[in-house]
Amino acid sequence: MEVEAILLHEPNLVFESAMLLFNSRNDQSCRDLKQAILKKFAIDENVLNSCFDAIIDLSEFVTGGIESETDPALLDFLFARHSSMKGCFAFYLIHDICRRPSPDFKTDIAALKDQSKAMFFVNFSSMLISEFASDDFSGVVTNFAELFDFIEKMPVPEDEKWQLCKLYNNYEEYRELLAGILTSAGELYMSKYESVKHYIGWFLAAVSEPMAAGGAKFIESNYSVKISTSADVLYLQPSIAMCNTTQYLMSYTSQKITDFLYVGVLFEPLREITDVSTVDDKLCRSLRTMGDNRKFEILKLLAESPKYGQQIASLLDLSTATVSHHMSLLLEAGFVEIRRESNRIYYALNRKKIRDFLEELNNSLLGENK
Numbered sequence: 001m002e003v004e005a006i007l008l009h010e011p012n013l014v015f016e017s018a019m020l021l022f023n024s025r026n027d028q029s030c031r032d033l034k035q036a037i038l039k040k041f042a043i044d045e046n047v048l049n050s051c052f053d054a055i056i057d058l059s060e061f062v063t064g065g066i067e068s069e070t071d072p073a074l075l076d077f078l079f080a081r082h083s084s085m086k087g088c089f090a091f092y093l094i095h096d097i098c099r100r101p102s103p104d105f106k107t108d109i110a111a112l113k114d115q116s117k118a119m120f121f122v123n124f125s126s127m128l129i130s131e132f133a134s135d136d137f138s139g140v141v142t143n144f145a146e147l148f149d150f151i152e153k154m155p156v157p158e159d160e161k162w163q164l165c166k167l168y169n170n171y172e173e174y175r176e177l178l179a180g181i182l183t184s185a186g187e188l189y190m191s192k193y194e195s196v197k198h199y200i201g202w203f204l205a206a207v208s209e210p211m212a213a214g215g216a217k218f219i220e221s222n223y224s225v226k227i228s229t230s231a232d233v234l235y236l237q238p239s240i241a242m243c244n245t246t247q248y249l250m251s252y253t254s255q256k257i258t259d260f261l262y263v264g265v266l267f268e269p270l271r272e273i274t275d276v277s278t279v280d281d282k283l284c285r286s287l288r289t290m291g292d293n294r295k296f297e298i299l300k301l302l303a304e305s306p307k308y309g310q311q312i313a314s315l316l317d318l319s320t321a322t323v324s325h326h327m328s329l330l331l332e333a334g335f336v337e338i339r340r341e342s343n344r345i346y347y348a349l350n351r352k353k354i355r356d357f358l359e360e361l362n363n364s365l366l367g368e369n370k
Contacts, residue, residue, distance in 0.1 A: 003215075003227055003232065003234050005215040005219055007204070007236050008238065009204060013103065014097045014098065014109065015241070016240060017185035017186045017189055018182060021075065021078075021090070021181070022081070022091075025075055025079040026079075026088075030052055031052075031056050031060070033052075033243060034049075034051075034052040043273055043274065047273060052266075058196050059241070061188060070181060074177060078174065089174075092127060092167065093120065093175055095127065096111075098249055099249055099254075101258070105186050112175065112178070112179050120175075123252050125141040128151070129150070147168065151165060199265035202265060202268070202269060203267075206268035206269075207236070225261060227259065228250055228259055230257050231251070233256065234259050235261070236260075236263060237260055237261070237263070239264055240264075240265050241264075242262050244267050245264050248260070248261050283357075283364055286335075289335070292326075294316070294326055297316055298323075298326055298327070298347075299349060303349050306339055306347060307346060309323050312327075312347070333353075334357075
């Protein structure tokens with residue numbers, strides 16, 4: 001039976017708050033992401049600013065507020081990525097809270113505070129097995145002794161095994177501490193939410209129609225995710241904190257298998273605007289264009305003064321058709337621009353573009369402005 005795919009229209013505030021803190025404790029800030037994209041792709045910085053700046057402001061406001069009033073060691077314990085783990089300890093505690101078809105912040109925080117250790121045990125052990133069990137693992141974990149035995153055999157450093165046991169043994173304490181942190185973070189988030197709410201609109205506009213037409217198959221192909229064959233329902237949930245990435249959450253406790261895929265609200269727009277050549281690719285194409293003898297001769301002629309097509313053909317002993325071919329490629333590269341004077345079209349050297357090209361080449365090879 002095909003998985004039912006359902007699009008959600010609001011972010012989960014518990015997940016958002018935890019993800020922002022996770023990103024902050026692991027040096028994965030939106031500001032750094034923007035700079036990395038700017039460095040790699042030939043994109044107008046103003047375009048990236050329109051994508052990122054409100055999200056950067058929100059994320060730094062939330063994380064700065066929490067980090068100024070919370071013990072750094074506690075934040076590291078709950079939100080830092082341990083060397084062998086995909087996520088952080090906080091996600092073990094909030095797994096079920098992140099799988100809400102109708103998220104409500106106050107209700108979800110209350111559910112976290114009321115979450116039993118038995119429920120945590122199911123999620124905790126299932127997630128560890130999913131992440132760390134060997135391919136031939138066929139055992140089960142039904143009690144804390146078997147859980148600790150599984151942890152002891154996990155291929156992780158000894159200090160991380162100790163920390164996992166500490167998390168389980170002191171579950172109630174860390175549950176309360178985490179609930180307090182996420183409550184404060186969520187309140188800070190909501191105070192800025194209006195400034196980023198339009199990103200949700202971007203997301204919904206991009207995926208609503210194709211998802212309605214393609215369902216789960218669209219999700220698999222568009223986000224390169226393999227949906228679990230046991231899932232009954234897959235919810236697609238927008239996330240501002242995820243930015244341009246995705247995260248798949250499998251069901252461990254529901255009778256009806258409900259899986260969630262969180263998708264960053266910048267996934268679609270960034271894929272669209274970065275679906276262009278990298279700076280290096282563009283440099284190589286420009287070098288090939290300029291490296292052609294005839295094109296370089298044309299550029300040298302235009303460096304003297306603007307000229308029309310017949311002049312260039314006569315000076316270089318070329319046909320007008322050949323000149324037109326070369327000019328189309330030089331125009332595409334941006335090295336030449338067109339000026340119309342009277343009834344003639346003149347070609348002129350685009351000096352700014354060539355200076356920019358030489359600067360990019362210098363930065364790429366010599367790194368003097370990096």
